[in-house]
Amino acid sequence: xxxxxxxxxxxxxxxxxxxxxxxxxxxxxxxxxxxxxxxxxxxxxxxxxxxxxxxxxxxxxxxxxxxxxxxxxxxxxxxxxxxxxxxxxxxxxxxxxxxxxxxxxxxxxxxxxxxxxxxxxxxxxxxxxxxxxxxxxxxxxxxxxxxxxxxxxxxxxxxxxxxxxxxxxxxxxxxxxxxxxxxxxxxxxxxxxxxxxxxxxxxxxxxxxxxxxxxxxxxxxxxxx
Amino acid sequence: xxxxxxxxxxxxxxxxxxxxxxxxxxxxxxxxxxxxxxxxxxxxxxxxxxxxxxxxxxxxxxxxxxxxxxxxxxxxxxxxxxxxxxxxxxxxxxxxxxxxxxxxxxxxxxxxxxxxxxxxxxxxxxxxxxxxxxxxxxxxxxxxxxxxxxxxxxxxxxxxxxxxxxxxxxxxxxxxxxxxxxxxxxxxxxxxxxxxxxxxxxxxxxxxxxxxxxxxxxxxxxxxx
DNA sequence: TGTACATCAGTGAACGCGCGTTCACTGATGTAC
DNA sequence: TGTACATCAGTGAACGCGCGTTCACTGATGTAC
Numbered sequence: 001x002x003x004x005x006x007x008x009x010x011x012x013x014x015x016x017x018x019x020x021x022x023x024x025x026x027x028x029x030x031x032x033x034x035x036x037x038x039x040x041x042x043x044x045x046x047x048x049x050x051x052x053x054x055x056x057x058x059x060x061x062x063x064x065x066x067x068x069x070x071x072x073x074x075x076x077x078x079x080x081x082x083x084x085x086x087x088x089x090x091x092x093x094x095x096x097x098x099x100x101x102x103x104x105x106x107x108x109x110x111x112x113x114x115x116x117x118x119x120x121x122x123x124x125x126x127x128x129x130x131x132x133x134x135x136x137x138x139x140x141x142x143x144x145x146x147x148x149x150x151x152x153x154x155x156x157x158x159x160x161x162x163x164x165x166x167x168x169x170x171x172x173x174x175x176x177x178x179x180x181x182x183x184x185x186x187x188x189x190x191x192x193x194x195x196x197x198x199x200x201x202x203x204x205x206x207x208x209x210x211x212x213x214x215x216x217x218x219x220x221x222x223x224x225x
Numbered sequence: 226x227x228x229x230x231x232x233x234x235x236x237x238x239x240x241x242x243x244x245x246x247x248x249x250x251x252x253x254x255x256x257x258x259x260x261x262x263x264x265x266x267x268x269x270x271x272x273x274x275x276x277x278x279x280x281x282x283x284x285x286x287x288x289x290x291x292x293x294x295x296x297x298x299x300x301x302x303x304x305x306x307x308x309x310x311x312x313x314x315x316x317x318x319x320x321x322x323x324x325x326x327x328x329x330x331x332x333x334x335x336x337x338x339x340x341x342x343x344x345x346x347x348x349x350x351x352x353x354x355x356x357x358x359x360x361x362x363x364x365x366x367x368x369x370x371x372x373x374x375x376x377x378x379x380x381x382x383x384x385x386x387x388x389x390x391x392x393x394x395x396x397x398x399x400x401x402x403x404x405x406x407x408x409x410x411x412x413x414x415x416x417x418x419x420x421x422x423x424x425x426x427x428x429x430x431x432x433x434x435x436x437x438x439x440x441x442x443x444x445x446x447x448x449x450x
Numbered sequence: 451t452g453t454a455c456a457t458c459a460g461t462g463a464a465c466g467c468g469c470g471t472t473c474a475c476t477g478a479t480g481t482a483c
Numbered sequence: 484t485g486t487a488c489a490t491c492a493g494t495g496a497a498c499g500c501g502c503g504t505t506c507a508c509t510g511a512t513g514t515a516c
Contacts, residue, residue: 017478017479018478018479018480019478019479019480019490019491019492022478022479022491022492022493023491023492026492026493041355041356041357041358041361042270043268043270043271043355045267045268045271046268046270046271048468048469048470049469049470049471050468050469050470051468051469058492058493058494059493059494059495060469060470060471061471061472061473061493061494061495062492062493062494063470064471064472065491065492065493066492069470069471070470125354126354126355128354129350129351129353129354129355129409130266130268130351130354130355131266132266133266136266136413140413167431170428170431170432170435171432171435173428173432174403174432174435174436177402177403177406178399178402178403180406181402181405181406184354188361188365203395203398206392206395207395207396207398207399209439210395210396210399210436210439210440210443211399211435211436211439212439213438213439213442213443214434214435214436214437214438214439214440214442215435215439216442217438217439217441217442218435218438242511242512243511243512243513244457244458244459244511244512244513247458247459247460247511247512248458248459251459251460273501273502273503274502274503274504275501275502275503276501276502283459283460283461284460284461284462285502285503285504286460286461286462286504286505286506287459287460287461288503289504289505290458290459290460291459294503294504295503
């Protein structure tokens with residue numbers, strides 16, 4: 001049994017040859033294949049290992065060189081989905097306070113991002129509502145993370161009033177919930193319908209404005225529950 | 226080929242004997258079986274015809290005496306789900322205007338109703354986000370119906386201000402969306418956790434109050450978009 | 451009321467098919483010397 | 484540089500299994516007379 005020094009993992013993997021490059025190319029092909037197969041109304045749990053490998057252009061047995069089974073591919077997809085989404089959120093969060101323009105602009109950015117990354121959002125939203133327990137839990141945790149971050153931002157908005165942190169969470173949850181429902185609507189749109197997309201953005205932005213109007217009155221008067 | 230007079234369909238079907246009674250008993254057993262099999266994290270599309278018949282206690286071929294295939298069973302489930310939900314909504318709607326008590330009370334009623342009819346709501350919410358296109362469409366239409374009804378009710382709330390009917394729809398959609406997300410949270414609760422259930426009701430009610438606070442300011446000042 | 455017959459929900463066997471998983475293998479890539 | 488050998492991603496065949504659907508059937512229920 002000999003131990004060899006291995007080449008470090010290459011950054012640009014797609015055009016390489018060699019064991020490592022081939023490995024990660026096939027692995028990526030399996031991930032892409034699974035996402036593509038879910039583009040219509042298929043659930044992840046309804047995909048078969050064999051059809052994923054077929055779509056990826058490898059033999060069924062090759063799957064096991066990369067994942068222990070479909071479950072483990074599912075977890076990988078959750079990770080991939082939220083890795084990019086978290087990065088995006090960090091960017092958007094770097095924006096200033098929510099004034100009218102900013103709300104509409106942020107919703108627009110988000111919607112266009114959903115469009116761009118349709119396959120990941122489709123996967124995530126389906127797994128959130130009907131996926132395996134482990135995926136569901138992982139996604140709920142990611143959402144809770146977004147909610148907490150948003151609650152932190154909201155604290156600045158209401159710093160002149162006594163709003164409890166659990167109320168901040170409640171408000172942030174309402175906002176994130178609205179974004180989840182908006183996401184579903186965007187994914188439901190037929191492709192290439194910019195007018196309808198704008199309509200969704202307008203309505204989504206109005207709903208956020210409505211919520212922020214409510215926030216501006218929250219605990220403003222002594223009529224607290 | 227002789228034509229016989231048939232007995233009229235009996236109202237109390239469960240304890241009867243005879244062709245018709247047996248027919249509707251098996252049919253109901255298939256429906257119940259499908260709902261029960263979805264109680265964990267299974268999607269309707271992941272159920273097999275054979276396991277549904279097995280759970281219903283009949284042979285696979287018997288399925289075809291009642292439904293053309295699984296698709297047609299799915300449509301039947303959508304119908305059943307919303308038939309009862311619509312009746313429930315009619316009752317709740319018979320209540321007066323949303324003051325604080327009434328919001329909390331209505332949310333409480335709704336949540337307890339979801340608990341009671343868990344299987345139907347689970348089916349509906351899963352199909353909404355990841356079901357077959359036809360089921361998805363049917364459910365979206367039912368939701369649109371609720372939104373329109375709610376918009377009509379909201380019109381009374383804002384009759385002193387110039388709120389467009391599309392804004393009323395936008396507001397009603399926000400409310401219904403929040404209820405959808407609340408439903409998912411209720412279904413996610415482990416059974417028999419009254420404290421956590423109350424917490425969900427409190428939070429849901431607060432979110433509605435927040436929205437209605439926003440509504441009370443909507444177009445109140447000339448600062449219209 | 452009694453008998454002969456029609457109806458039809460449910461049966462049980464059969465079919466070809468795609469499934470997940472296993473296994474010994476192949477052959478290109480990489481290493482040791 | 485050249486050679487012998489190790490590594491290992493991907494192959495192809497095989498397995499037993501549950502699947503959807505078909506079909507002629509059975510036997511209880513219901514009707515005609």
